[in-house]
Amino acid sequence: MTAPALASAPELAASLPALPSAVGVVLLVSAILMAIGLIGFLVRRNMILMFLSTELMFQAAALAFVAFGRMHLDLSGQVFVIFILTVAAAEAALALALVVLLYRRRETLSADAWAELHE
Amino acid sequence: MIPVNTLYLAAVAGAVALVFLLRPGRRTIRLAAAVVAIAAVGAMLAAGLEKLTPKEPGRAVPLVFGAIAIIAAVRMITLSRPVLAALHFVLVVVASAGMFLLLQAEFMAFALVIVYAGAILITYLFVLMLARQSPDDASEGPYDYDALPREPLAACLVGLLMVASTSGAIVADAESIRAAATSPQVAAESVRRGLLDLQAMPRLLDEMAEERFPGSTGVARDDRGRPKMLFGPTEELVQTATVTVEFPDGETPVEWVLGAAEVPGNTRLVGMRLVAGFPVSLELAGVILLMAMYGAVVLARRQVELGEDERREAAGLRRLSVDEPETSGGAR
Numbered sequence A: 001m002t003a004p005a006l007a008s009a010p011e012l013a014a015s016l017p018a019l020p021s022a023v024g025v026v027l028l029v030s031a032i033l034m035a036i037g038l039i040g041f042l043v044r045r046n047m048i049l050m051f052l053s054t055e056l057m058f059q060a061a062a063l064a065f066v067a068f069g070r071m072h073l074d075l076s077g078q079v080f081v082i083f084i085l086t087v088a089a090a091e092a093a094l095a096l097a098l099v100v101l102l103y104r105r106r107e108t109l110s111a112d113a114w115a116e117l118h119e
Numbered sequence B: 001m002i003p004v005n006t007l008y009l010a011a012v013a014g015a016v017a018l019v020f021l022l023r024p025g026r027r028t029i030r031l032a033a034a035v036v037a038i039a040a041v042g043a044m045l046a047a048g049l050e051k052l053t054p055k056e057p058g059r060a061v062p063l064v065f066g067a068i069a070i071i072a073a074v075r076m077i078t079l080s081r082p083v084l085a086a087l088h089f090v091l092v093v094v095a096s097a098g099m100f101l102l103l104q105a106e107f108m109a110f111a112l113v114i115v116y117a118g119a120i121l122i123t124y125l126f127v128l129m130l131a132r133q134s135p136d137d138a139s140e141g142p143y144d145y146d147a148l149p150r151e152p153l154a155a156c157l158v159g160l161l162m163v164a165s166t167s168g169a170i171v172a173d174a175e176s177i178r179a180a181a182t183s184p185q186v187a188a189e190s191v192r193r194g195l196l197d198l199q200a201m202p203r204l205l206d207e208m209a210e211e212r213f214p215g216s217t218g219v220a221r222d223d224r225g226r227p228k229m230l231f232g233p234t235e236e237l238v239q240t241a242t243v244t245v246e247f248p249d250g251e252t253p254v255e256w257v258l259g260a261a262e263v264p265g266n267t268r269l270v271g272m273r274l275v276a277g278f279p280v281s282l283e284l285a286g287v288i289l290l291m292a293m294y295g296a297v298v299l300a301r302r303q304v305e306l307g308e309d310e311r312r313e314a315a316g317l318r319r320l321s322v323d324e325p326e327t328s329g330g331a332r
Helices: A009-015 A022-043 A047-071 A076-106 A111-118 B004-022 B027-052 B061-078 B082-102 B106-130 B152-172 B174-180 B184-199 B202-212 B266-277 B279-300 B308-314
Strands: B230-233 B238-246 B254-258
Touching: A022 A047, A022 B027, A022 B061, A022 B082, A022 B152, A022 B174, A047 A076, A047 B061, A047 B082, A047 B106, A076 A111, A076 B106, A076 B266, A076 B279, B004 B027, B004 B061, B004 B152, B027 B061, B027 B152, B027 B174, B061 B082, B082 B106, B106 B266, B152 B174, B184 B202, B184 B238, B184 B266, B202 B238, B266 B279
Parallel strands: none
Antiparallel strands: B230 B238, B238 B254
16 A cells, blocks of 8 residues: 655645634633633622632633643643643632631621631 | 734723723613723734734634623623622633634533533532522612622723733734644644554554454554554654554455544543543542542531530540530530
């Protein structure tokens, strides 16, 4: 059996899966989502929504990982997203347990109710 | 060519609009701010598209998902009802899954929807519902701590600085972002890694050979027990690998040239990379999840106040007949 002819560079680029252009836009979206998550964490007073904003930042990081992985065609980025999911799940479980505990003490979800902790 | 400044101007406009969206105010002001914010997001994404992507049909598709994700995220941090905010986060997750699909990360897209939207967000919703949603009298509206933002101006300034620096860095690197995704060297390297992964999965390769050449007994192995592969066509640019398919009863073996079409799919490759490349991290992730589950159970458990007698009984000691001052510890 003869070896197939060496594909030229444009042919090879055309044989790549479609839409390589998604990388740049997704990186930009990831940057914006990260900033929105940061603003949300600073602005919200509800403890649960503060943690939800950190989940938004996790999401932005995951998008950046997958986009860079796609850019270099390396799957390690996707593998790292699996670990991000793990950490996000662990964080959600622990943070929500803490929030439930704090809610039982003061009957409010406001983070300001615990403002004396920073003194 | 849209100059970079469009990006920064749109970011500033978006940040100002976000300040007005975060503050409780009159309906008309909020509506105007929402319009400005949407226009700013559109302008930022359009400027990014102009800078970051080569001109080709279908390049605006990721913009749809990106716009949905950003608008839902803004709604998430501006809505005063917590449950609605959590539901908008589900929308962010679904839009991100769409972007993952566009980036050929099919496994992660579905895992994201299942794990995030299906498990983590449901936990958040349950906890939100465990806490009281709003004052008992519905006409009073949401609690103050949900309605009033904390320092929106300063927060938006920080967010603006962050988005300006990160997007500036991305746009400054636009050349390599555009080039890397279409570079033949990177594509050839990806095929080589896929074929190497296939070499590490000999049973799968045998099954593929059996399917392609019925009656074959498998692929010839090298002296280390792996399928013997000859990479080609050159050392630098690998697009194919040649294996020898063996048949029973002394039939002549057949050379089989594997190409990009034989590289396993996304799920197989991610699984291979995860298990073969990061085994210790995988085990540690399992331990972290177990510890988090245990910690959550311990933290959220309702603590029952026990009297001295009950505590002694639980510890296997005899009950006290007379009142005695508490001595040892163990009290929470």
